[in-house]
Amino acid sequence: MANKLYSAPKREKYWQDVWADSNIFATNNLRNKPKCYILEMFPYPSGRIHMGHVRNYAMGDILARYKRAKGFNVLHPMGWDAFGMPAENAAIEHNTKPDKWTYKNIEAMKMQLKSIGLALDWSREFATCNISYYKHQQKLFLDFFSRGLAYRKSSKVNWDPVDHTVLANEQVIEGRGWRSGALVEQRELTQWFLKITEFADDLLEGLAELKNWPENVRLMQANWIGKSHGLLIRWKLNYEIEGIKELKVYTTRPDTIFGASFVAIAPDHPLSRAAAATNSKLADFCEECRQAGTSIIDLEKIEKKGFDIGIKAKHPLDHEWELPIYVANFILSEYGTGAVFGCPSGDQRDLDFARKYNLPVIPVVAPRDADPANFTIGQKAFTDDGVIINSKFLNGLDTKRAFDAVAKKLEEMDLDDASVVERVTYFRLRDWGISRQRYWGCPIPIVHCDDCGAVPVPEKDLPIVLPGDVSFDTFGNPLDRHPSWALVCCPKCGKLARRETDTMDTFVDSSWYYTRFTSPNHDTPVDHDSAKYWLPVDQYIGGIEHAILHLLYSRFFSRAMGVTGNLPADIKEPFNALLTQGMVVHECYFQKTTNERRIWFEPKEVRTEGEGKNRIAKLVKSGETVEIGDIVKMSKSKKNIIDPDDIISKYGADCARWFMLSDSPPERDIIWTEAGIVGASKFIQRIWRLIDTTEQKVCKIHTPQPVNFGSDALFLRRASHKAVYLVEKNIENLRFNVAIAQIHDFVNHIQLRVNKKGQGLDWAIREAFELLVQLIGPIMPHLAEECWSRLGYQTLLAEQPWPTVDKELIVDDTVTIAIQINGKRKDELRIKRSTSSDEVKRKVFELDIVSRALKGKTPSKVIVVPNKIVNIVI
């Protein structure tokens, strides 16, 4: 008898229409239930969704559907991170407009997302390029500005002289612009900044509260903020130059101060500039340092170099002791004071420097077990904590006490001839530069007036709308070239002035979108009442690549918006729980040309044969052999892409969703395989076949529960309720792969009993079917609806509550305990649960294997772990 196959793609479309028509996923405004806000990082509308999106949104959807069934009022919205460079590049390349290109992409991707069957509230959809969104962002900017959280300052940027734009560090590749290939210049530009540093401490402390965030993300953020405690010490100069009489030096290791043998300053430190003014060789050296690249590779290659400026610094604790001052290429002007004292024995860099310029190396910290008299430094500096030596009054102290002793000594010294000391805290975190010389972004609502300076646009004049009539026929910012857009009157004095033509970094757009979803049509950025009810996001899901920037900026925005009254001030943390999902990876295929270039082939162009080392790949068309490359993230450049559309039209969305979650834990990368998707597809058919062909054999819908059950029925009922219990637990813990394993196990249990006969078995099978359908509901919602209807229900499964577990059924009344002899498992024993310890021992000693092992001796110890293990120690 051939079974009817379940036609997933066809039926899925049907159920999607049913859901849409009944509008069940629109979040209601009744606040009579506990809320649950599930959010996946919203997509950039590149044009097509990829498998990473499918994985991301499948995870969120499972939670949303599960929480809905659990009785929560669920908010599960979707929107578009729609500003950004690709739209401008498309405009240049395809002679279109960024807005047209973006909105077309959004339409296409929305269709694709709908085909995945996501339980989304589309009524809250917005794109960050909607005027109705970015006008509120401009309002936020104005509020930040008036509160001093947005300000202008001059700073160094990567400038592409060909494309006429600022480049982010990531866009500079080996010193050249990623698009133009031009050598990137360091330029001093006046830019807008957001004062994230005001919240540095709070952002750091807040991390401790984020218990449901991955540890690695919290650590990355903590390192990024980079708080350090140290001393600011004043070093007097032996010679005054252009009014400079002293150097302020920041150190986290004042305990090593007697090991100092030089002072080093950054090339653009005021003292460097002053000294260079009268020393052309020094000026050349400083220029050379400035020219050097800033990329990581460059920094590694660069040799540590210094230039003795001739002026000496007086040691703060001994003014007779004068140390040389070097301008050095490895000192950062942006960190600390741009000046350090070098202690060669305690810092590898300083040691290398000292060896190169023949400076003294005085060991001042020794390991605890070393002999202080004979401890010397060779090629490696000693950077650990230890005992202070060769340091006068510090000798014998440990690192921490020496820190305090130096601070105290310096504080006690007479101000006149002393080195004033301050205990200071430094952060690595810098303020966030948000100016971009780009068109497709949120305009900064500022007018520059010759007389009044930077004047905020009055709120009543918002929004500042991007002009539509711009050209992309040449490089640079089209807003700058626009004949009239920037020409306005100063809101303050009325004189002719010029609009700010920089737009905001797109990271600003995504820093507050999660608040807007709580009230997407409100006439202020956020409705406080809605925000209070919905925020924080209960579960946020997205890629690890946003571990620092997006997630830190968002945490900053929720705080800053609290300060400006745009959000209730008690909502500090935007995301209560965070899941960072892994990538979808696939091997790639290529042929090498004669000049070692690689030509890549798509997976669908290739067929593989054999296994392991003998596995080879051939082109489907020609049969030519191609090489099998690494398993890497799916990307256009390597063509190792599987198009979700192809999978969904062939196997269905349920199949893609199931496979995405089935084999690996969510945070790990998954390898896309044809075998995997086929396996998922078979499982779908298996469930359908099981229910479709057996449904008429079991009890009819709503049959009352029988009083007695035979052993098969009872076994099945136990398996059913255990499955519900375990699937629920694993979904709650975001271990979808384990939940899926439990469902497999459950289906195996049902399968073994569908053709049996026994007391109450037909009822138990029907119960199992119903529970199974409810368990797969969140993961394979279409198939679940189909089965639910097949079981005779007129209702929608998506609206059913989550099944309740019969607690009595999930505890077995017999248990298997392991019998160990000297900790090694030898046998097992089936026994009634909660049998007394003495009774268990008695039974164990009756066992052959035990008496054989004992050989008449008395065991030295018997350990009984109730319901688990008996360990006999001989």
Added chain:
RNA sequence: GCGGGCGUGGUGAAAUUGGUAGACACGCUAGAUUUAGGUUCUAGUGCCGUAAGGUGUGGGGGUUCGAGUCCCUCCGCCCGCACCA
């Protein structure tokens, strides 16, 4: 260099507080059914061994009645930051 993580069968992976290692799936083997074949169902499957038994979570050591789990050490891989004073 600094910080963090990971290492379990042929493969993806499971494993409350330390308590029967390898659930579940892929693959493989055998049988049944159907078919032209795929499919489906049942059973088996860490490794060595015909078996009894031994052995086994990257290597070595330790704590413990008992270690994948805790401690020390070495090796390998991955991620983040990186001249941060």
